[in-house]
Amino acid sequence: MRGSLNERQRLAVEHGDGPLLVLSGAGTGKTRVLVHRIATLIEHGVAPWEILAVTFTNKAAQEMRERLRQLLGDRVSPMWIGTFHATCARLLRRWGEAIDVPRDFQILDTDDQLKVIGKLLKEDGSDEACSPRTLLTRFDRAKNRGEDPTTVHTGQYLDDIVARLYPKYAERLRKEHAVDFNDLLLHVLRLAEHPEVGPRLATQFRHVLVDEFQDTNRVQYRLVMHLAHATRNVTVVGDDDQSIYGWRGAEPRNMFDFERDFPDVTVIRLEQNYRSTSIILDAANAVIARNRERHAKSLWTERGGGDPLGWHEAGDERGEASFIAGEIRKMIDHEDVSPRDVAILYRTHAQSRALEDQLRRFGLHPEIVGGLGFYERKEVKDVVAYLRLLTNPASDISFERVVNTPSRGIGDVTVDKVRVVARERELPLVEAARIAVREGAGGLAGAARKKLAGFVDLLDGLTAVIAAGASVAELVIQVVERSRYREILEADKSEEARGRLGNLAELVTVAADYDDEVGGEGDVLGLLERLALTAPGDDTRDDQPRVRMTTVHAAKGLEFPVVFLAGMEDGLFPSLREREDQDQDAAMEEERRLAYVAMTRAKDRLILSAARTRRTWGEIRMQVVSRFLDDIPPACLPRPSRKPVHVGGGADWRRVTAPTSSTVSSPGRGRAGARPAHRGTSWDEHDQRSYDDDEPSFDLDGDRDRAKVREDRIGPGASVVHGQFGSGRVVDASGQGKDRKLVIDFPEIGQKTVLARFVTVA
DNA sequence: GTCGTCCCGGGTTCC
DNA sequence: CCGGGACGAC
Numbered sequence: 001m002r003g004s005l006n007e008r009q010r011l012a013v014e015h016g017d018g019p020l021l022v023l024s025g026a027g028t029g030k031t032r033v034l035v036h037r038i039a040t041l042i043e044h045g046v047a048p049w050e051i052l053a054v055t056f057t058n059k060a061a062q063e064m065r066e067r068l069r070q071l072l073g074d075r076v077s078p079m080w081i082g083t084f085h086a087t088c089a090r091l092l093r094r095w096g097e098a099i100d101v102p103r104d105f106q107i108l109d110t111d112d113q114l115k116v117i118g119k120l121l122k123e124d125g126s127d128e129a130c131s132p133r134t135l136l137t138r139f140d141r142a143k144n145r146g147e148d149p150t151t152v153h154t155g156q157y158l159d160d161i162v163a164r165l166y167p168k169y170a171e172r173l174r175k176e177h178a179v180d181f182n183d184l185l186l187h188v189l190r191l192a193e194h195p196e197v198g199p200r201l202a203t204q205f206r207h208v209l210v211d212e213f214q215d216t217n218r219v220q221y222r223l224v225m226h227l228a229h230a231t232r233n234v235t236v237v238g239d240d241d242q243s244i245y246g247w248r249g250a251e252p253r254n255m256f257d258f259e260r261d262f263p264d265v266t267v268i269r270l271e272q273n274y275r276s277t278s279i280i281l282d283a284a285n286a287v288i289a290r291n292r293e294r295h296a297k298s299l300w301t302e303r304g305g306g307d308p309l310g311w312h313e314a315g316d317e318r319g320e321a322s323f324i325a326g327e328i329r330k331m332i333d334h335e336d337v338s339p340r341d342v343a344i345l346y347r348t349h350a351q352s353r354a355l356e357d358q359l360r361r362f363g364l365h366p367e368i369v370g371g372l373g374f375y376e377r378k379e380v381k382d383v384v385a386y387l388r389l390l391t392n393p394a395s396d397i398s399f400e401r402v403v404n405t406p407s408r409g410i411g412d413v414t415v416d417k418v419r420v421v422a423r424e425r426e427l428p429l430v431e432a433a434r435i436a437v438r439e440g441a442g443g444l445a446g447a448a449r450k451k452l453a454g455f456v457d458l459l460d461g462l463t464a465v466i467a468a469g470a471s472v473a474e475l476v477i478q479v480v481e482r483s484r485y486r487e488i489l490e491a492d493k494s495e496e497a498r499g500r501l502g503n504l505a506e507l508v509t510v511a512a513d514y515d516d517e518v519g520g521e522g523d524v525l526g527l528l529e530r531l532a533l534t535a536p537g538d539d540t541r542d543d544q545p546r547v548r549m550t551t552v553h554a555a556k557g558l559e560f561p562v563v564f565l566a567g568m569e570d571g572l573f574p575s576l577r578e579r580e581d582q583d584q585d586a587a588m589e590e591e592r593r594l595a596y597v598a599m600t601r602a603k604d605r606l607i608l609s610a611a612r613t614r615r616t617w618g619e620i621r622m623q624v625v626s627r628f629l630d631d632i633p634p635a636c637l638p639r640p641s642r643k644p645v646h647v648g649g650g651a652d653w654r655r656v657t658a659p660t661s662s663t664v665s666s667p668g669r670g671r672a673g674a675r676p677a678h679r680g681t682s683w684d685e686h687d688q689r690s691y692d693d694d695e696p697s698f699d700l701d702g703d704r705d706r707a708k709v710r711e712d713r714i715g716p717g718a719s720v721v722h723g724q725f726g727s728g729r730v731v732d733a734s735g736q737g738k739d740r741k742l743v744i745d746f747p748e749i750g751q752k753t754v755l756a757r758f759v760t761v762a
Numbered sequence: 763g764t765c766g767t768c769c770c771g772g773g774t775t776c777c
Numbered sequence: 778c779c780g781g782g783a784c785g786a787c
Contacts, residue, residue, distance in 0.1 A: 057777080085777045110776090133773060181777055247775065348774045370776075378780095411763050448763085533777065553775045575774060594775085617772075618778040 005029075005036065012268045013037045015235070019228075019262035021255070022237040025299040026284070026600035027275030030237045031557065034209055035064060037235065038079075039071040041207055049078040050206040052227065056215060058083060058534050059369075060557050080205070084220050085181060086533050088188040092179075095197045099190050102177045104392045104525060107532035110136070111376070112397050113180055116172055120165050130161055138162050139169065143182035144217045144249025146189065176428075177394045185219045192226040202230040212557070213238035213258070217249035225261065232262070240295055241288050244553060244594050246586070273299050273600075275559050277306025280606050283636040284599035287628050291589045309632070310607030311639040313625065317351070317567075320611045321358035324564045327607065328547060329362045331562065339364060339545040343560040345552050345598050347573040350616070351566060352549055359547060367546035370554040375531055379485070379500045380507050384531060386479045389430065390462055391524045396422075399429040406488045409451045417442035418452070430459065458482055472527050473512035480504050552598040563602035568610040569623040595628045608637070714742060 005013060009029055012022050013036045024030035034053065042048060055061040061082045068076045080087060092101055108116075114132045121127040121135065138158060142149035149166040153159050173179060179187065192198050208228040210216065213236040216224070228234035236258055243252040259265055273281055278301050285299065310327075314320035324344060331337040344355055344366075352368055359366045375381070382405050389398040404410040421442040422432035436444040437453045444452065465478045480486045489501045514527045548560070567573055574591035578584075599606060614623050629637065714720060718730045720742070732743035 083777060107777095131771095131773095137773080184777085245776075247773095248777085350774080407764080409763065413763075551775060572774095577773075615778080 005032075006272060008268055008270055008272075009033050009036075012235075012270070013040055015266060015268075017231075017233050019232055019258075019265040020235040021258055021262075021265050021267045022235070022270060023255070023267060023295075023297070024237055024239050024270040025273060025297055026239065026242060026597070027273040027559065028270035028299070029274055030239075030270060031060075031064070031067075031211065033270070034211055034235070034237060035067045035071070038068060038207075038209065042072060042075060046206055047078075048072075048075050049080070050204075052080040052087065052205040052208045053082075054084055054087060054208070054210045054224075055081065056083065056212040056557065057554070058086065059554075060211065061086070083533070084216075084223065085184050088184045088223075089529055089533060091188050091191065091201070092184065095191055095194075095201075096187065098194050098197045099187065101179070101187050105177050105179050106388055106392055106395060106525075106528060107184065108173070108178050108180045108397070109532060111381070112178075115397065117165070117169060120168050120172070121161075124161070124165060124168075126161050126165075130158055134158065135162065135165065139166060140182060141249065143186060144219060146186065146219045146222060175394060176396055177392050178397070182219070185223060189219060189222060189226070192223075198226075199230075202226060206231055207233045207235070209235040209237075211237050212242075213255055214240050214243040214252045215245040215248075215250040216254050218251055218254075219249075221251070221254045221257070234262075241291075241297070241593055242556065242597050244556065244590060244597055246590050269297070271297060271299055273301040274303075275603050276301065276600060277303050277604060279306040279308055279636050280599065280602050280604075283309055283606070283632045284596050286633055286636070287592060287599065287631045288596040290631055291592050293586070293589055307605055308635070309637040310605065311629075311637055312607070312609045313639075314609065314611050316613045316620075317354045317611045317615065318358070320566060320609050321354040322361075323609060324355065324566060324607075325358040325362040325364060327564070328359070328364060328562075332364075337562060339547045341561040342564070343548040343550065343555065343558070343562070343601065344564045344566060345550060345555050345601065346566045347552060347575060347594075348567075349551060351572075355549055355566065359549075365544060365546045366549045369548060369550035375534075377500070377503050379489075380503055383476065383479050383483075383485070383504060383507060384528065386462070386483065387475070387524050387528060390459065390466065390475075391528070393430045394428045396429045399433075402483075403429075403433075403455055406483065406485055408454065408484075410448070410455060414444065414448045414452060417444050417448075430456075466524070471512075471515045472524055473508055473515050475524060476508050476511045480508070552594050555601050556597055559601055559603055561603045562605045562607075563598075564607045564609065565598050566609050567614075568608045568626040568629060569614070570626055571623070572614070573626055574628065592628070720744060 009032070012020065012033045015037070022030060022033060024033075038051060038053060041051060053061075053064060055064055065076055065079075065081055068079070068081075080090075082090075089107065092105065093103065096105065097103060113136055117132040117135050117139075118127070121130065121132060135158070138152075139149045139162070142152045150163040152162070173183070188201075192201050205227055208224060208231075210224055215238075224234060224236070236255070238252075238255050240252045240255060243250055259267070276284070281299060281301050288294070312320070312323050314323055328337075328339075328342050331342070332339060346352065346355070349370070356366050356368065375384075382402060385395075385398040385401040385405075388395050389402060392398075400415065403415060418429055418433050418436055421427070421436050422429050425432065425435070427435070432441075433452055434456055435441045437449060437456050440449060461482055462475070462478060465475055470478065485504065486501065489497045489504075510531075511527055514530065518526065550558075552565075570576065573595065574588060608629070610623065610625050612623055613620050615621075629639070714730060715733050716730050720728060720730060728744040730742050731745050
């Protein structure tokens, strides 16, 4: 079973007891090592439930589970595999009461936190001085390091606001039985110091293994120390070149502190890359090599050659997306490429929109990982708030969210009266509402009282549904029905309302899946926890092969035969935002590591792209090609220089561009991938003609203008070639310019209507 | 008490 | 471009 491991991998896998540090480069099989190591431990008699494996994302946990299942079968299920957050949530549910964390605690998402902070700022009269976001950042920055936000002084004017409001924030959360993401870890740290629970935690896991250790923060480091210091059986795996979570408090120095804290640690370096072609690896290494703050390592590969990187500069983001979608279409149609083999990576979620649209236009199905996803949709959050309120009446945040959602005539005035009652009697809002309805407390009367009574009845009815033993899915359905959410959305005939209804249906499905998975043991709390800790898209099961689209951050740990890296523009990638609290050089180094991570996701082909103009917030901005491209050796990335290059002229880098031998020119591979760079026109310019839709008005490239005119001239009778359908004859035409449509008769396929700009005259 | 309109601001990245 | 909050009109 371990036959295919190399020497060093085998050493790591078969390492016995004691601390182990695996320093691993990209694509060196570190996840494999972890998986095999766990399997080996179990084969040597360690019980599955004595093993804790910490992954960085839920997705990674899922994958590890899956791979272990292949090796071990059902023994996997009692194992602790998950993120720090998910693990801590589990530990807290079990032991939290020892430190006064209630069993029904709920996890606040960033949105909830911002709302709470916003309210506190307003009450304090400081909402002009500081945004909720700023304050939250200050809280988090301290908490990431395990420090008390009120005692961190930066000499800024915010210090006293932080000192004043953080205790209020913490108190508010405590009252509501709520914890934020950081609390989840910090509470467990407190638990570790508890006289009874602490020792149990320290010996609960005979082996602790942590992936992506370079991205742990100080609190996580201390957690690992607590959980492992008694047994000393701790394996950590990381690569300082792939540290991309500095903004979240990650401290790559944890890897080196680890060596200090365990002087007898065994260190194993994995340096053979099995993933990428040497050209891709060379390119990525050239980019990362410019970082000063790094522990140099030498990654090598036995995979020779490979295609040079692809490059395309489009007029705008739509053109870029269209190029990418077109290339993928061609690969799937003409080569042995499946949609699952391809990933599109980008720096920010905002870029996903255009890409998604164009993929669909080319008949491709995107799977968007992360992003403004499902669980952040308003209607989903509304229904979730009902569930929270039902399981945790102390949740005032949830009460305020749903008391008038959907609108039932309960306005601010009424809610204010309830607030007064709540404050006077020191009760949660729901309880106060009950009393107001029953006794008319707070001066509540007439229609308002009646409407509020209706809301209380709704909650009571739903509580009865739970008491009757309904499944979680059934409860979700009842919430949607009884709140009249469905009715109201159905009455609304708009596209938007239909979408929202669809999302609620999806939520029911998620709940039903949860019910199935836990086999009727499920409680609402469990579903809520899963929703809070699972990024949207983490659990998409596939009905059809989809092209993955994701941020570079979310792509860490993954690999794909074909990778498109979009938006290679200065300001976007690298992002060039000023942060007063962060050193610019450090920020640039992190961007560089991010580029390194992105590029090393690719196994066989890597295609970079950029747009000359980009729309952000409705404003069109001119873009400059990313500075990272200058670091890539021209031999790896043939592209026209920024200045016009005369063909065959001078001692420019074209002389050393891709040797013809490395040009894989299998028939039918279209224009994708490699092209000898010594042609008269570079292939990317050529492509642009057929893909770019929206040329920026200032672009005076005559060639492309001519191409447009040509589109309009294509009429009935013309013989044309289409990228997907092949050659055919035009039978009808309508529209002009980029909207010009042609009806074409393809001999094999029949008649199709296609846009003129996707065909060329035969 | 709700609903429409206008204005403002949006932190990139994730658990 | 978008959504949320503030404000004014019913």
